[in-house]
Amino acid sequence: MGKYNYPHKISFFSFLLNSSAITKNPIPFHKRFFEESKDDSFSVTPFFSKPVLLTRDAEIAKYILQKKHKNFEKSKLQTHHLSKYVGYGLLTSTGAKWLRQRRLVQPAFHKEKINSLITIINDTIKDQVEKIEIDKMQELYPMLNVLAFEVIAKSLFDFSADKKTLNRLQFIIEQLQQFIVKEIRQPHKRIWYKLNGEIKRHLDLVREIRGIINSIIETRKSSKEDHDDLLDMLLQAEYEDGTSMANEQLIDEIIILFVAGHETTANALTFTFFLLANNEGVLKKAQEESVELQDDPVTIDSFANLKYIKGCIEESMRLYPPAWITDRVALEDETIGDYHIKKGTLIGVSIYEIHRNKAYWAEPETFRPERFLEDNKKEITSHYMPFGRGPRLCIGNNFAMYEMILVVNEILNKFNVETNKDTVEIKPLITLKPANVELKFVRR
Numbered sequence: 001m002g003k004y005n006y007p008h009k010i011s012f013f014s015f016l017l018n019s020s021a022i023t024k025n026p027i028p029f030h031k032r033f034f035e036e037s038k039d040d041s042f043s044v045t046p047f048f049s050k051p052v053l054l055t056r057d058a059e060i061a062k063y064i065l066q067k068k069h070k071n072f073e074k075s076k077l078q079t080h081h082l083s084k085y086v087g088y089g090l091l092t093s094t095g096a097k098w099l100r101q102r103r104l105v106q107p108a109f110h111k112e113k114i115n116s117l118i119t120i121i122n123d124t125i126k127d128q129v130e131k132i133e134i135d136k137m138q139e140l141y142p143m144l145n146v147l148a149f150e151v152i153a154k155s156l157f158d159f160s161a162d163k164k165t166l167n168r169l170q171f172i173i174e175q176l177q178q179f180i181v182k183e184i185r186q187p188h189k190r191i192w193y194k195l196n197g198e199i200k201r202h203l204d205l206v207r208e209i210r211g212i213i214n215s216i217i218e219t220r221k222s223s224k225e226d227h228d229d230l231l232d233m234l235l236q237a238e239y240e241d242g243t244s245m246a247n248e249q250l251i252d253e254i255i256i257l258f259v260a261g262h263e264t265t266a267n268a269l270t271f272t273f274f275l276l277a278n279n280e281g282v283l284k285k286a287q288e289e290s291v292e293l294q295d296d297p298v299t300i301d302s303f304a305n306l307k308y309i310k311g312c313i314e315e316s317m318r319l320y321p322p323a324w325i326t327d328r329v330a331l332e333d334e335t336i337g338d339y340h341i342k343k344g345t346l347i348g349v350s351i352y353e354i355h356r357n358k359a360y361w362a363e364p365e366t367f368r369p370e371r372f373l374e375d376n377k378k379e380i381t382s383h384y385m386p387f388g389r390g391p392r393l394c395i396g397n398n399f400a401m402y403e404m405i406l407v408v409n410e411i412l413n414k415f416n417v418e419t420n421k422d423t424v425e426i427k428p429l430i431t432l433k434p435a436n437v438e439l440k441f442v443r444r
């Protein structure tokens with residue numbers, strides 16, 4: 001590569017040899033390659049393609065996501081491939097279009113705005129927790145997934161969409177997400193999916209979901225009622241020139257909020273309950289802190305002192321960050337620390353590995369929420385990034401934290417939680433998903 005200088009190079013052959021195991025679960029391979037490289041980065045150059053660099057160095061993450069973010073852009077995988085089914089919303093767009101949308105949508109996620117959504121979020125959580133089946137070992141993820149979907153759906157549409165419509169929306173979004181994963185993991189099968197009609201079936205679902213959302217928007221536009229939900233806020237939002245979003249763009253943003261906002265939250269909650277059920281001392285402390293929220297209406301202040309519960313969630317996302325990896329492509333040749341990389345290099349940032357890097361964390365494999373309560377919080381934030389970093393930081397980070405604190409508080413206040421497993425299986429697809437976590441809820 002001449003003038004370029006890349007970190008420890010892994011042969012592309014060793015990648016090919018292990019390719020099916022790597023696509024199934026890349027995490028053990030990443031770990032092995034990091035260990036071989038003795039550095040916090042390694043690289044590989046696929047045939048006929050630009051080099052790929054993978055890092056667990058928090059400084060490099062900060063450099064590309066924050067400090068020099070203008071010199072890097074999300075890869076096609078995160079933009080072009082995703083957008084085919086879920087449109088060009090905040091998560092999937094880049095450059096000037098992304099910036100314009102971010103400026104428009106950001107105010108809807110300011111703390112004061114979310115404060116006005118807390119009643120909807122809290123009522124939805126309470127409704128769902130009421131439905132929990134007690135005294136029975138059950139798969140946890142499906143239940144938390146429905147809960148997280150309902151929370152984002154009701155925050156978007158208040159109670160304007162009926163149960164049947166919401167179920168259909170959830171079904172379609174999940175079908176699309178699963179198919180995107182299938183296409184990305186097995187791109188060589190794309191021709192087969194075209195021939196067997198799978199692509200067409202999913203594009204029909206896209207058309208259907210866009211139609212459903214469009215009719216919710218149209219009904220809302222002609223209604224005189226105030227709902228104070230995300231849809232009202234997005235409808236009122238104005239660009240700098242005083243215009244507002246066209247329906248098509250609004251539909252893109254709404255689909256993206258569903259996609260970005262429900263699976264990630266359900267993953268984090270599942271891992272959190274799994275860890276709590278396996279750590280008696282921590283569970284007891286969190287339970288002692290949990291309270292029946294009395295305020296009417298409940299606001300952000302009502303649960304601001306649930307610090308230990310918040311620490312449990314933060315620590316769970318350290319060990320199991322739902323968005324476990326992200327990427328950027330270098331727009332020009334770049335010097336990053338000791339490395340000099342070529343324009344077009346794909347850089348993967350393993351948030352999972354940064355969060356378990358021995359250089360940053362004492363006993364990284366141990367679940368210890370106290371880390372987030374101690375005075376070294378500032379030091380932690382330099383290598384803790386479950387919501388990303390820089391200008392593309394998760395727009396729903398506060399929303400997600402409030403939601404998760406309310407869920408954990410509500411459940412722990414009512415139930416003891418027990419599990420029959422002490423290890424959790426993980427499925428690192430686009431997000432890091434837990435598999436087969438079972439939990440029993442017993443009334444306190």
Ligand code: HEM
Nearest residue numbers: 091260261264265268322323326387388392394395396400
């Ligand atoms: C535990 C829950 C969540 C986690 C761990 C999470 C994580 C992330 C991360 C890491 C990114 C940045 C990706 C990158 O820079 O490449 C991101 C972006 C984003 N998230 Fe979240 N997220 C969560 C919940 C939510 C929720 C609840 C919403 C919406 C209500 C949401 C909406 C978004 C959007 C729209 C973006 C794109 C922002 C942009 O590029 O401007 N997320 N999220």
